Amino acid sequence: GAGVSQTPSNKVTEKGKYVELRCDPISGHTALYWYRQSLGQGPEFLIYFQGTGAADDSGLPNDRFFAVRPEGSVSTLKIQRTERGDSAVYLCASSALAGGENEQFFGPGTRLTVL
Amino acid sequence: GQSLEQPSEVTAVEGAIVQINCTYQTSGFYGLSWYQQHDGGAPTFLSYNALDGLEETGRFSSFLSRSDSYGYLLLQELQMKDSASYFCAVRAPSGTYKYIFGTGTRLKVLA
Numbered sequence: 001g002a003g004v005s006q007t008p009s010n011k012v013t014e015k016g017k018y019v020e021l022r023c024d025p026i027s028g029h030t031a032l033y034w035y036r037q038s039l040g041q042g043p044e045f046l047i048y049f050q051g052t053g054a055a056d057d058s059g060l061p062n063d064r065f066f067a068v069r070p071e072g073s074v075s076t077l078k079i080q081r082t083e084r085g086d087s088a089v090y091l092c093a094s095s096a097l098a099g100g101e102n103e104q105f106f107g108p109g110t111r112l113t114v115l
Numbered sequence: 116g117q118s119l120e121q122p123s124e125v126t127a128v129e130g131a132i133v134q135i136n137c138t139y140q141t142s143g144f145y146g147l148s149w150y151q152q153h154d155g156g157a158p159t160f161l162s163y164n165a166l167d168g169l170e171e172t173g174r175f176s177s178f179l180s181r182s183d184s185y186g187y188l189l190l191q192e193l194q195m196k197d198s199a200s201y202f203c204a205v206r207a208p209s210g211t212y213k214y215i216f217g218t219g220t221r222l223k224v225l226a
Contacts, residue, residue: 004157033214042202042216043158056212091157098212106157 002026004107006092012113013082021077021110025094032075033095033104034067036088043091049075050098082114117141119203119217126223127193135188135201135220143208147179147186152219153199161188161201190222198224 005024013019025032030051035043045059052072060066064082069075079086089111093104119139127133137147146165150158164170164179164186176189190197200219207213 035214035216040219042204042219045213045215048212048214050212058211058213093158102163103160104158104214106159108157 004092004094004105006090006107006110008110009108010111010113012115014115015082015084017082017114019079019082019112021079021090021112023075023077023092023094023107025073025075025092026096026105027073029094029096029105030072031095031098032069033093034075034077035091035093037091037109038088046077055098079112082112084114087112087114117205117207117215119205119215121201121203121217121220123218124221124223126225128225129193129195131193132189132191133193133222135190135203135222137186137188137203137217139184139186139203139205139217141184141205141208141215144181144184145206147177148204149177149188150202150204150216151199152202158202193224195224195226198222 007022032049034046037043047067048056049069052069064080067077089109091106091109093106095104121137148163149161151161152158162177164177167181169178174191179186200221202216202219204216
């Protein structure tokens with residue numbers, strides 16, 4: 001079956017611009033995570049959705065970051081007024097069960113570059 | 116807070132056995148997971164230990180000691196394709212769903 005997909009695969013933008021990153025989880029997976037990963041580092045938790053609601057957004061670095069999952073499947077991560085420090089690979093993962101201890105399936109990521 | 120420590124790099128030869136250690140500090144504990152990530156690729160799940168002891172899956176095994184806040188990933192019969200980064204990860208304490216990854220161990224397998 002289809003895995004987790006993310007679009008775009010690469011995004012180059014200018015400082016101050018707005019970007020949206022999309023994640024299509026595995027069908028039927030109710031749990032969805034967003035992470036960002038900088039070179040040489042592990043994934044850094046941003047936000048967790050259970051169904052349509054953000055059950056934990058404690059990892060969002062500031063109010064420029066926002067994520068939605070209106071119908072409990074596709075999720076969009078939105079970043080306003082992008083800064084050079086936002087450059088990273090943004091990863092999405094989905095899981096069949098809540099909590100995350102069970103297997104998380106990761107998408108290929110969106111590489112965001114802010115010039 | 117929560118933190119996980121792993122060696123930054125490990126090198127071994129094909130056919131060898133290598134152990135990647137992970138020590139963690141958390142104020143609550145659900146279990147320890149391991150993920151593999153090839154350069155430019157997505158992390159893929161390897162194993163999860165909730166209880167003490169050894170879990171074996173093919174060439175890979177994972178061990179957990181809750182009393183020592185320590186775990187390891189054991190890779191046997193190393194192959195070139197095992198060259199990748201390996202991350203241990205834990206879920207943050209009760210009441211949150213924050214998932215924390217270590218900084219990763221880069222494994223180089225030499226011919």
